[in-house]
Each structure stands twice: as structure tokens, then as C-alpha cells.
Amino acid sequence: MTFSIVGRSPDGSALGVAVASKFLAVGGFVPALEVGVGALATQAAVNLALKAEGLALLRGGASADEALDRFLAADEGRAERQAGAVDAGGRAATRTGADCHPWAGGEAGEGPEGSFAVQGNILAGPQVVDAMVASWRGSTAGRSLPRRLLAALEAGDAAGGDRRGRQSAALVVVAPGGGYGGSDVVVDLRSDDDPDPVAHLARMLAEHELLFGRTPPEDLLAWDDRLRAEVRRLLDAAGAGGGDLQVDLERWAGAHNLEERVRPGGHDRLDPVLLAQLRTVSDG
Numbered sequence: 001m002t003f004s005i006v007g008r009s010p011d012g013s014a015l016g017v018a019v020a021s022k023f024l025a026v027g028g029f030v031p032a033l034e035v036g037v038g039a040l041a042t043q044a045a046v047n048l049a050l051k052a053e054g055l056a057l058l059r060g061g062a063s064a065d066e067a068l069d070r071f072l073a074a075d076e077g078r079a080e081r082q083a084g085a086v087d088a089g090g091r092a093a094t095r096t097g098a099d100c101h102p103w104a105g106g107e108a109g110e111g112p113e114g115s116f117a118v119q120g121n122i123l124a125g126p127q128v129v130d131a132m133v134a135s136w137r138g139s140t141a142g143r144s145l146p147r148r149l150l151a152a153l154e155a156g157d158a159a160g161g162d163r164r165g166r167q168s169a170a171l172v173v174v175a176p177g178g179g180y181g182g183s184d185v186v187v188d189l190r191s192d193d194d195p196d197p198v199a200h201l202a203r204m205l206a207e208h209e210l211l212f213g214r215t216p217p218e219d220l221l222a223w224d225d226r227l228r229a230e231v232r233r234l235l236d237a238a239g240a241g242g243g244d245l246q247v248d249l250e251r252w253a254g255a256h257n258l259e260e261r262v263r264p265g266g267h268d269r270l271d272p273v274l275l276a277q278l279r280t281v282s283d284g
Contacts, residue, residue: 003120016173018149027170027190045080084117124160131159169197220269
């Protein structure tokens with residue numbers, strides 16, 4: 001009743017899971033991941049124990065193959081289970097039980113594009129998995145792991161996805177210190193009940209990147225008199241002036257949930273995304 005992709009970035013720093021289904025709040029059941037350990041998806045007749053026990057096996061040194069095999073060997077309902085996993089070392093595996101509702105199947109791979117495990121059940125056909133794998137393998141250059149996972153999910157959805165229809169989708173990515181406030185959670189987004197959840201997920205990811213994305217240091221703007229004068233004018237127009245420029249800017253950014261766009265440059269550089277948002281709010 002679900003199609004998913006578990007992925008690891010080419011450099012091994014990030015791990016993620018993207019999933020969609022004709023099932024309410026699928027993101028609350030399928031993904032499990034931990035920095036430096038691995039990521040997995042459990043679906044079909046979901047065995048939630050795989051989330052904790054699978055990660056424990058990976059944490060203990062088991063490969064993706066070994067973790068799934070050892071867990072499923074002790075699972076009396078394994079014929080109805082489906083799962084995919086990628087370990088911290090980049091090894092990938094997928095399993096589909098013989099009694100999963102058709103069409104059901106998956107594919108796992110390892111390579112310079114990053115390791116992946118794609119799987120699905122009650123699908124429109126094998127073309128769903130094929131489309132997701134092709135998207136993953138063709139989307140490496142210059143794209144973040146969240147974007148690549150979403151693109152694979154969109155490809156599967158366009159190829160027919162869950163043959164019963166659409167209801168929910170989720171995207172979770174972790175990387176050391178890569179998230180809000182230095183947390184390991186880079187992205188954690190869920191569309192729990194929507195007629196087009198993958199499209200909803202895409203809109204949320206765009207908003208997430210605006211608020212929490214990180215501009216490369218070389219693209220940050222150096223402060224000069226002209227830039228300071230413009231920012232002062234914009235803050236005044238937004239009703240956020242009257243004090244120290246940097247303090248006013250940080251307060252304005254915090255009030256608009258853009259505080260992550262202040263910290264990378266500190267007082268030495270200005271994020272152009274933050275400036276663009278300030279211009280939009282003040283001049284628009």
C-alpha cells in the first residue's frame with residue numbers, strides 16, 4: 001500500500017527516506033533513521049518493531065542485508081512484510097514478502113550516485129519502481145539529498161504510484177549538525193491527509209528551504225555603506241527600525257522564522273535570501 005525510497009548521499013554524510021501511500025499519515029509509520037547508523041523503511045503489513053530493532057542491528061555493525069534478514073527471520077509475518085534499508089557504510093537492501101499485495105517489488109543499488117533501496121506494494125506496476133530508480137540515478141549533480149528523494153517520489157507518483165490512489169507522503173533526512181539550530185534533522189516533513197500529498201510535500205520542502213536553507217559562504221553579501229543604508233530603509237519601512245541595525249535585523253528575521261538565515265554570516269555577511277525576503281515584505 002506504499003512506495004518508498006531510502007537513500008544515502010554520495011559522500012555518506014546524509015541519510016533519508018521518502019514515502020507516499022493511500023494510507024493516513026504514512027510518515028508516522030514507515031521511516032526510521034539515525035545519523036551514522038542507517039535508514040530504513042518498513043511497509044506493507046507494517047511491523048513497527050523493525051524501526052527500533054532494525055536501527056539497533058545496524059548500530060551494532062550489521063549490514064543492511066544482515067539487519068533485514070536477521071529481523072525478518074524472527075518475524076512470523078515476514079511473508080506480508082516489505083522493507084528497505086541503507087547502512088552507514090553505503091550497503092543497501094530491499095525485501096518483499098511473497099504474500100505482499102501485487103504489484104509488489106523493489107530494487108537496491110550502490111554506486112557513486114549514492115546508495116538506495118526502492119520498494120512498493122499495491123502499485124500500478126513495476127514501472128513505479130523503475131521510474132524511481134531512474135530518477136535517483138539521474139539526479140546526482142548539484143542536488144541535495146532531500147531534493148533527490150522528493151524527485152524519486154514524484155517520478156513514482158507520475159508512473160502510477162499506489163494503484164488505490166493518493167493520501168499521504170513524508171520526507172525525512174538527517175545529517176550531522178545539518179538541521180535547525182545545529183540538530184541532525186535536516187528535513188522532517190509530512191503531508192498526512194491530502195488529495196495530492198506528493199505535490200503538497202514539494203510545496204513544504206520549498207518553504208523549508210527558504211526558511212532553513214543555507215547559502216554557500218561564497219554567495220553571502222559583504223556589508224558596505226550602500227547595503228547598510230538599504231537594509232536600514234527596509235527595516236524602517238517594515239516597522240522594525242529604531243535601534244542597532246544588526247539587532248533590528250535579527251529581531252525582524254526571528255519574527256518571520258528566518259533566524260537561520262542570519263546565523264551563517266553573523267555580522268560580517270548578509271544572506272541574499274534574507275535580503276530578498278526583507279525587500280518583498282517591506283516594498284511589496
